[in-house]
Amino acid sequence: MYYFDHCASTPPHEEVIRTMAEVMAKHYANPSSLHRSGVEAGHLLERSRSAIAGLFGTEAKEWVFTSGGTESNNLAIQGAARANAHKGKHIITTAIEHPSVYETCKQLEREGFRISFLPVSRNGIVSLEDVEAHLTDETILVTIMHVNNEVGSIQPVHQIGRMLKDRRRGIVFHVDGVQSVGKLPIDLRSDSIDLFSASAHKVRGPRGAGLLYIRSGVKLDALLAGGDQEFGMRSGTENVAAIVASAKAFRMAMESQPERYERMTALRRQLAEAIAQIPELVLNGGEQEDMAPHIVSFSYPGMKPEVFIHLLEKHKIAASTKSACSSKDNKPSRVLEAMGVGQARASSGIRVSFGDEHGNRELEWLCSMLETVVKKLKPLERKEIRS
Structure with a gap:
């Protein structure tokens, strides 16, 4: 499966998984307890807090x-x-x-x-x-x-x-x-x-x-x-294992941020250019410099977005429509409506979001499958005014 839904959730690092499992097994005591096991858990908690603070200069x-x-x-x-x-x-x-x-x-x-x-x-x-x-x-x-x-x-x-x-x-x-x-x-x-x-x-x-x-x-x-x-x-009792694992994940993400920005910016540009070559699709958002490097939003006016998503999934591509918190309702995207793109686009938005595992090979497959899916769906397109 090509997972292009990193805005919704991301696959955890193997190192993060190992860290969390180790802490769960060895440091399960309540960090507020006064006995030795509790004190050790408390120390892990505070070391994680200090690590997070250091990442942000706070x-x-x-x-x-x-x-x-x-x-x-x-x-x-x-x-x-x-x-x-x-x-x-x-x-x-x-x-x-x-x-x-x-x-x-x-x-x-x-x-x-x-x-x-x-x-x-x-x-x-x-x-x-x-x-x-x-x-x-x-x-x-x-x-x-x-x-x-x-x-x-x-x-x-x-x-x-x-x-x-x-x-x-x-x-x-x-x-x-x-x-x-x-x-x-x-x-x-x-x-x-x-x-x-x-x-x-x-x-x-x-x-x-x-x-x-x-x-x-x-x-x-x-x-x-x-x-x-x-x-x-x-x-509430702190989730020490998740907190320690989170501190590691935040450190890894922030230390690699400059490299990730460069790589994902190139991927975003590649995908945006491919979408621009498909007449049925229209990009949502502004110029490259105004947009985050890991998100591409586009619409297929006249087509229900869930149909598009399910057909992409048949080609081993996982993408989404809007926020995962509201993706199961049938309403037009509140965000796209607020951007004034029109009802047809607001009702047919698709979101692709990149992750660390994506490179040119994955993007080439995605671009190819977008063309394939549009060709299959074109006969089903509702006759709506594109805006």
């Missing part, structure tokens, strides 16, 4: 381990909103955020917070000027993803962070970095990012393990009540 005390990107985003957004509600109840985000951000903001909206869902360009990018124009004295939080998980558009989080720092009035800046870690360079300090979410299974680590960076001095209300683990931010 302090260990600024990192909280969670169950994944969804929990990290919820803790960041709900925690910041409720901790700062006495200052104001206005939050700025975009219309194309991951469901774990978008739906969390919708939930807060139902609770009385005012949410500005900013539009994006046809390339899927929010305007820095638009963010600045929507700031008010009531704004307490700006939450914007680094890389869009459906189309791969890169948001100007560097410029937004610096703008907010210049105009700082206690506004918290959260970045969902789930799709950017290991793909793009990240500098939490210089970009003035207060909260940053990441997920291990997007970087060939285990599922059920995530990170949340909380800059020193930023206040959050915890979501879980319990034993006061993770500096009181995330009660």
